[in-house]
Amino acid sequence: MVDASVAKRLVEVIIANLPAPVPGKRPVHTIGMGVKGEFVASDVARTYCIAEHFKGQPVPVSMRFSNGMGGLEQHDGWSDVRGMAVRFHLSDGTASDLIATTLGEFFVRNVADFFEFAEVAKLEPYRRRHWLLKIGDFLRLKVPRRNPYPNETESVDAGALRYADRHRFSQLGIFQVASIGAPESYARASYHAVHTFWVTAPDGVRRPVRFSWQPVAGVRNIEAAKVSRDKYLFKELEDRLKRWPARFMLMMTIGEEGDALDDPTKPWPGTRVRVAMGTLTLINVAEDQDADGERISFNPCRLAPGIEVSNDPILEARLGAYEVSREMRGGCPFRWRPDNANAK
Amino acid sequence: MPMPSDEGPIDRFVDRLPQTRLFKFLASWILVPFWAWWTPVKPLPGGPHPSFQRGDNVQCMMNLIMPLKDKSPVGRAHAALAIAQNKDAIFAGLNNVGTVHFARFVIVGDNICMFSVYDGDFTNYIRDFIATIGSVFNAVVELVEGGEKVTPCEKNVEAFIQWVHERDLYQVPDTATDFLRDQEALNGDRAVSPVNDDLTLLPRKLVLQLRANANVSLGSGYRAYPGFSAAQVRQRLELGW
Numbered sequence: 001m002v003d004a005s006v007a008k009r010l011v012e013v014i015i016a017n018l019p020a021p022v023p024g025k026r027p028v029h030t031i032g033m034g035v036k037g038e039f040v041a042s043d044v045a046r047t048y049c050i051a052e053h054f055k056g057q058p059v060p061v062s063m064r065f066s067n068g069m070g071g072l073e074q075h076d077g078w079s080d081v082r083g084m085a086v087r088f089h090l091s092d093g094t095a096s097d098l099i100a101t102t103l104g105e106f107f108v109r110n111v112a113d114f115f116e117f118a119e120v121a122k123l124e125p126y127r128r129r130h131w132l133l134k135i136g137d138f139l140r141l142k143v144p145r146r147n148p149y150p151n152e153t154e155s156v157d158a159g160a161l162r163y164a165d166r167h168r169f170s171q172l173g174i175f176q177v178a179s180i181g182a183p184e185s186y187a188r189a190s191y192h193a194v195h196t197f198w199v200t201a202p203d204g205v206r207r208p209v210r211f212s213w214q215p216v217a218g219v220r221n222i223e224a225a226k227v228s229r230d231k232y233l234f235k236e237l238e239d240r241l242k243r244w245p246a247r248f249m250l251m252m253t254i255g256e257e258g259d260a261l262d263d264p265t266k267p268w269p270g271t272r273v274r275v276a277m278g279t280l281t282l283i284n285v286a287e288d289q290d291a292d293g294e295r296i297s298f299n300p301c302r303l304a305p306g307i308e309v310s311n312d313p314i315l316e317a318r319l320g321a322y323e324v325s326r327e328m329r330g331g332c333p334f335r336w337r338p339d340n341a342n343a344k
Numbered sequence: 345m346p347m348p349s350d351e352g353p354i355d356r357f358v359d360r361l362p363q364t365r366l367f368k369f370l371a372s373w374i375l376v377p378f379w380a381w382w383t384p385v386k387p388l389p390g391g392p393h394p395s396f397q398r399g400d401n402v403q404c405m406m407n408l409i410m411p412l413k414d415k416s417p418v419g420r421a422h423a424a425l426a427i428a429q430n431k432d433a434i435f436a437g438l439n440n441v442g443t444v445h446f447a448r449f450v451i452v453g454d455n456i457c458m459f460s461v462y463d464g465d466f467t468n469y470i471r472d473f474i475a476t477i478g479s480v481f482n483a484v485v486e487l488v489e490g491g492e493k494v495t496p497c498e499k500n501v502e503a504f505i506q507w508v509h510e511r512d513l514y515q516v517p518d519t520a521t522d523f524l525r526d527q528e529a530l531n532g533d534r535a536v537s538p539v540n541d542d543l544t545l546l547p548r549k550l551v552l553q554l555r556a557n558a559n560v561s562l563g564s565g566y567r568a569y570p571g572f573s574a575a576q577v578r579q580r581l582e583l584g585w
Contacts, residue, residue, distance in 0.1 A: 128351065131358040138362060141371070141379055141548035147351070147359070161544075167537040172521040175543065254571075256397045270518055270564060271399040273571035 007320030032066030034293030051306035107173030
């Protein structure tokens, strides 16, 4: 169990590394929009998991799509991790959350790694690499660092690369962050919950699983040359939903003995069984963005009976860190299940 | 060294440099050969990674590219004929062995290629096929450079399996960093942390591997229903055996 002081330090080091912290807002994924929708489980979902939202009846859903960066500056066209936090509203007034991002794997294994990463990957001045140095990179068949985005003066990229060069476990996550790009739409990106969860089937069999949302409209990034488009994602989704609902499929990959169950830096092979657990339909942008976009507070450990957390130390740390962050920004508290309330 | 933050004409020119014909020429004829000489790279071995995990041992891929001895349309026609004349034997072999999802023979330029997806161990897969359709292998491999050394395959079982393995393409992993791990493993480097890597060298490492290993499979295969064997699919679809 990560104690409260560690959870608080986690949030504090994130805030300390922001260019312009915004009190009363999320420290990261600050810019986002709330969306309403509905989830309908597939016919086979109930055979893998007894959770209420996998039984097949339509379940109302609240979502928040977000840009990964902290602060109020909105740079939709910059290469950045995007978030998709989903709340399944259950019939007894409780909920089950599923928080996913466009990052396939995380870049640290545990809290100690995270504190070291935060120490190394601090904000530093970010400038265009001199053309002579770039030519040197080309001659060595290396990738020069990217050019700064318009008005970008600071970045954590150089520190993150230094960290990755020292720790192989982090390289996949950091490489993905560096090459992730910007989506054409929030509804045209795949989102991954990164951590392993355990699901219980009606026959009592427990399986380790990882969840991903796959867009029915397909994955598509904007061209790298269009990075100067700062604000388009909100309007694009609003316009899209006025024309037609957008959909995501919830895919569940089943792990095998020997797979990394407690390490979010390690991917599972593409040879694992994948099950289509249901379809999420985005219906409309929430009218009350303050309540349904800003004050709504998700937590990756808020789970319906039938889904449990793994021993992943990062998942465990997020339980407390999300609550600390919620309290700091005055986010809306939400009722926990009686049987996991003590974990909070 | 001055570090201007604004973009000048030289910056714009240098940013476009890798796309110019001059740089591509320079890279192909000078830079890549130089770095291949200065930092030699061993070709990574072909076939799937050894694994005890069940999901990794179903729907495995074999990708053989075999240069024909006779590099003429007549030689290619001989290869086409060798397959066409053995159609019944191939179907009988598939049914008898029961671990193959599909197998394809493809002529690409002066090569005959065999691409297949099979369940279980690679050596058992080839051994089973030698037992059931050895004559087909002989008919094809006799047309291939170096094939005479391992035919008839029924009398050269272990040499034939090794010969096939050496021609099975390296399967570039799905993630860029797993490609780095493959190279480190080949060089006996199993360090995790702390290390002194340079991730920006990834392009050079990939280029040099593709120079040493010109034909590769990209990714480990994209499966619509991973984790199921040919036997399970047939059983679930009630196709009998």
